[in-house]
Amino acid sequence: MSIPPFIIVAIDGGAASGKSSSSRTLSDRFNLLHVDTGSFYRALTAELLRREVKPADLPAVQAALADIALGTRVEGRSAQMEIAGRVVPDAEIRTRHVNDHVSHFAAIPEVRTALLEYQRSQAAVARARDFRGLVMEGRDIGSVIFPDATFRFFLHAHPEERARRRASEGGQDSISERDRLDTSRKTAPLACPPGAISIDTTHLTLAEVVETMAKPIAEKLAS
Numbered sequence: 001m002s003i004p005p006f007i008i009v010a011i012d013g014g015a016a017s018g019k020s021s022s023s024r025t026l027s028d029r030f031n032l033l034h035v036d037t038g039s040f041y042r043a044l045t046a047e048l049l050r051r052e053v054k055p056a057d058l059p060a061v062q063a064a065l066a067d068i069a070l071g072t073r074v075e076g077r078s079a080q081m082e083i084a085g086r087v088v089p090d091a092e093i094r095t096r097h098v099n100d101h102v103s104h105f106a107a108i109p110e111v112r113t114a115l116l117e118y119q120r121s122q123a124a125v126a127r128a129r130d131f132r133g134l135v136m137e138g139r140d141i142g143s144v145i146f147p148d149a150t151f152r153f154f155l156h157a158h159p160e161e162r163a164r165r166r167a168s169e170g171g172q173d174s175i176s177e178r179d180r181l182d183t184s185r186k187t188a189p190l191a192c193p194p195g196a197i198s199i200d201t202t203h204l205t206l207a208e209v210v211e212t213m214a215k216p217i218a219e220k221l222a223s
Ligand code: CDP
Pocket: 014, 015, 016, 017, 019, 020, 037, 038, 039, 041, 042, 102, 103, 104, 106, 107, 137, 138, 139, 140, 141, 178, 179, 182
């Protein structure tokens, strides 16, 4: 009897390109652990802000990172990051304050290094809990975290359409400024890595985006 393959699906893209919605659907459909790495950067940012650490103060950033203990809690099919044993709730990580600071902290190489192995370790979490694999979304998953992922997708959409999507969700978010910072940083910039499947979602419904990704995944799992 052959053992079904453990698959890793990497989904990268700018803000409101459709990463979270599509990866949640793929997670449910194929029993994959869903890992939203943006929520990790957000939770770490909320904690650094709580400690009144400024992105420009590298020694303070490093001291805080050395002091922050990370853990993982799996809720349903979703991996949640714990800081000192507590999952930082959405209400604390999807704020204007965090939106305004997260890309500044995420541009610091030491911050990215602190999360690198933690993100990779989610594959072991998924295996230990008998998921068929994991779907991880972010900015550098297919380029840095899992360059050998079974599937690497890169979602993009016209900036005006993404702004419309985010505005219709409510809340304040300057996504063009975050995109500018995320694409221009030196370490792990947001970009479609060579060989990734690029999908322009501007004129696609969410269901069409999901089907584009689900087809090759279903074929692989049936093989
Ligand atoms: O949901 P949205 O696409 O607006 O953002 P997010 O995925 O929650 O990510 C928030 C921020 O975290 C991004 O703007 C990046 O600065 C950072 N991030 C990153 O640098 N690398 C990742 N793999 C994921 C997020």
